[in-house]
Amino acid sequence: MLKREEILKMFETAGAIRHGHFELTSGRHSGTYVQCALVLQYPRFAEKLGQALAELFSDVRVDAVVSPAMGGLIIGQEVARALPDPKNALGGGVPALFVERDASGMMTLRRGFEVRPDQHVLVVEDVWTTGGSTMETVRVVEEAGGRVMAAGALIDRSGGAIEFDVEAQSLLEMPISNYEPEDCPLCRQGGVAIKPGSRFARTAP
Ligand SMILES: [Zn+2]
Numbered sequence: 001m002l003k004r005e006e007i008l009k010m011f012e013t014a015g016a017i018r019h020g021h022f023e024l025t026s027g028r029h030s031g032t033y034v035q036c037a038l039v040l041q042y043p044r045f046a047e048k049l050g051q052a053l054a055e056l057f058s059d060v061r062v063d064a065v066v067s068p069a070m071g072g073l074i075i076g077q078e079v080a081r082a083l084p085d086p087k088n089a090l091g092g093g094v095p096a097l098f099v100e101r102d103a104s105g106m107m108t109l110r111r112g113f114e115v116r117p118d119q120h121v122l123v124v125e126d127v128w129t130t131g132g133s134t135m136e137t138v139r140v141v142e143e144a145g146g147r148v149m150a151a152g153a154l155i156d157r158s159g160g161a162i163e164f165d166v167e168a169q170s171l172l173e174m175p176i177s178n179y180e181p182e183d184c185p186l187c188r189q190g191g192v193a194i195k196p197g198s199r200f201a202r203t204a205p
Pocket of ligand 1: 021029
């Protein structure tokens, strides 16, 4: 099992944890920002993190992993790779499927992905802030007839505030301190919040 320090070191090495003054997608301000894509771009890190996350579910039967696009794609693939072959495996291991938004913004299974009735599913995402994408993914799987056994994420930033209807475990708890802009201590010091995002990814080392 990876230790918390080892996990953090991978994130820090990859520049995936930033300290500064950020405006999050929610509009709230925060002094730290985590961009999992920056650590997952390195295959050896992604593989190790996937193995460690998969270990949390070693007592759960998993026939398929389903992740929300885009954030969940790489970690979903790596968790699936680390899981033991399901019964009646086709030789490819545990399948890693993903849901994505359709034109109306609804999460849905596309590309011919299918969840079979009573298939045991593990839902995997990179970060939980509100857990909304994981909850949507659970709904899509259940509507397709699958059985969601558990949900996992690399990082839980909610401070344990999310209540999922299924067993849920994260590899790392990193509660986010964030503020409404009018209450933000960083703004009060005269700073200006920046929006991390695609530009942030391009300027990363
Ligand atoms: Zn601020």
